[in-house]
Amino acid sequence: MADESYPADLKYYKEHDWVRVDGDEATFGITWYAQDALGEIVYVDLPEEGSVTGGDTYGELESVKAVSDVYAPVGGEIVAVNEKLADEPELINSDPYGDGWLIRVRLSDPADVEALMDADAYAAFLAEA
């Protein structure tokens, strides 16, 4: 299990997803808080292709005790899916901001990212929980 952290170079969504922007593409994953709440992830159900809409669900994670939705922080066209998770879903627990990424998208509108929280705002959001 990774230590709690919320990297400053990421953007965050209220459903506890993170976004790493690289040009007109962005990588999505779930935050340390989310994976800690879920517990050990044992199955990942992600789309292979298509588009995602900001605020909508695009997949499901099954932890040892629950099945939970995953939300797209912003919209875009899927360009890559983390295929390693099929065999090693626990990467989401061990490395949520690295090898535990979920999908990469070509952003519908890169400006959408500006509406997301930065690390400090997300930390404050968590503190209000």
Next chain:
Amino acid sequence: MPGTVTVTERTYPGLEDPPSVRRLPELTAPGVVQMAIDEGLLAEARWVTLRRYLWSPPAVSLGKFQRLPAAVAAPPREDGGPLRSGDVPPREHDVAPPAGLPFDVVRRPSGGRAVLHGAGFEWSFAVAFPAGWSGAEGARRRDSGVDEPYRLVSAAMADALAVAGVGVAADREEPYRRSALCFSTSLRHDLHTDYGKVVAVAQVRRAGAALVHGSVLMRRPPQELIVALEGLVGEPWRGEGLESARRVSGEAVWVSFSEALRERLHETATGR
């Protein structure tokens, strides 16, 4: 699903529900009907809603993403949309099992492993928590985590079993291991007597709402069902049931559970 669906409702008069908690009548019905109802509760419940139900005919419920070694596969769902009131149960709950099994095979919307259900040796319950379920000012965010619904349900069931004279433990969590059978593993919030696991719980969270499934094993299932299940999953059965510890009434436990859960919800909503 062949044949006629038989549905039997039973009410418990004298227990008035406050507006924030709704209890549905007890239902005896096939598993595909039960799971469709729970899908509906997860999607539509506006209050914390609980119900007890019995499976007839017996059925094995698989976890949402569970795969079995046998040729058991869910057909693709037809429209991909959520269940709406009045809809025919979606086919995703109706799993095509190998021929000749003495039980139905259905898929739960919740996670976890396979559970053997059947009136006479087991009963089930569901508790649906709508988004912002506390209903109080400062209602919990949708990300309150998987632990809180479990904590409430497990504690209320432990209260109910204590009233029935059965001491249970909820702290026998084992390191997670892949097993096809729910009652063969012990995770946090499962309830145990000295004779093994007696109450199993699983959960699904969707759009901020949560549904907790529970299965109360009253006694060891008929040997015919155990043998067929072991053949299906390739693992030995584990589970002797509640009555190994003490003879109890499932109906009485349910009434006590309902009252205990209502009290604990009230405490949570009011911060007491």
